[in-house]
Amino acid sequence: MNELEQICARMLGILQQLELTLVEEQRLLSAGQVNTALLLRVTENKNEQLTTLQYVDHHRQQQAQASDAGNPPYEPHPGLHRIWLAITRLTEDLSRNNYRNGLLLAQHLKHNDQVLSVLDEYQTQRRMYGPDGQALGGSALGRKFSV
Template identity: 50%
Template sequence: MKTLETLLAAMAELLIKLEATLAQEQQLLSAGQVNAPLLHRTTETKDEQLSTLQHMNHQRQFLEQETGLQAPYESDAGLQADWEIILNHTRALQQRNQRNGLLLDVHLKLNQRGLSTMSEQRSLSRMYDPAGHASAQALLGPKFSV
């Protein structure tokens, strides 16, 4: 039983670290200009933390089978309190992660809009030759086939 208590405490501690990582990610995504290398490192850290958390959760499930206890641990007040802490952190992390997803979506749309604008500019620049004269294709207008 002591091992389950220790594991739940370690999970709660890791969730606090994950919360700090998501806060850093949010700060980076909220900046006018995204620091891509730092965002990449932050994302890698988040992925490592989530992987560790998943491993810990598998250990928890194994210990539950061994001990016959099951979350939310209603028969043990200490474990139940630890589990509530984990659930509260998880809910907060879910909300923060959703906000970060929205921020990331905004950046992706802005980048897509910028690429579209550049593509349009490139097609417009074909109307002129390198000397700045109207190209023959632009003078003839669009081609139609009958």
Template identity: 35%
Template sequence: MKNFIKTMTTLVETLQALDQVINHEQTILCSGRVNGAALQHITEQKSSLLATVDYLDKQRRQHDERLKQSAPYSRQPEIAAMWKQVVQMTTNLSQINRHNGLLLGKQIDYNTEALAILNASQSQKFYGANGLETVTGQSVRKISV
């Protein structure tokens, strides 16, 4: 039983850490300028924490089988309180993560539009492949006398 309580406690703590990471991700996505490196770091943290949550949930299920119990653990008030916290946090995290996905989609759309504008302006070449200036598609060599 002590191992089960430890697993549940660790699960709650991991979800709290994930909450901080997802809220930080939202702050980055809502800022005027998204820092790609910071967003990549957040993504790595999020992936790591989600893997930990998955592992802890598998442990919880193994404990359930071994102890012949199941959620919401109404016979054990301490565990029932932790389970209620887990359910509330996962619901909240799911909503925030969905919102972050929408923000990320908007950011991708914005970047795609910006790249299209930049690529259109780059269609007019000022220098040829040889590094010389071009005028209406012809290379021009300047000769000094």
């Protein structure tokens, strides 16, 4: 049973790291100007943590079966049961945090779509640049004079 407790403790540690990652992701998404490079790194870190968690959980299932520990919440085993309850509570909190981060991300995407829509509308009303990269039509600032 000791090995199974160690595996579950490792899962709890990964979930605690994931909690810090989600807090950082929320901080980045709550900023007025999102640092996309940093957000990408945080997202990659989150994906790595989730992959590791999936691997460790698979190992937990194998060990639980091999040691005949039964299924979660492992009530006959007090230490293991306590760790499992902590895992369950933290997982529920992480789910809520991830949902909120998804809402923040959706808000940023909506804002970006609105900006692109305005630019697209302006582009179709008046071509801004030609194929050579030079401005087309008259200057938006008025007539140009050469001296």
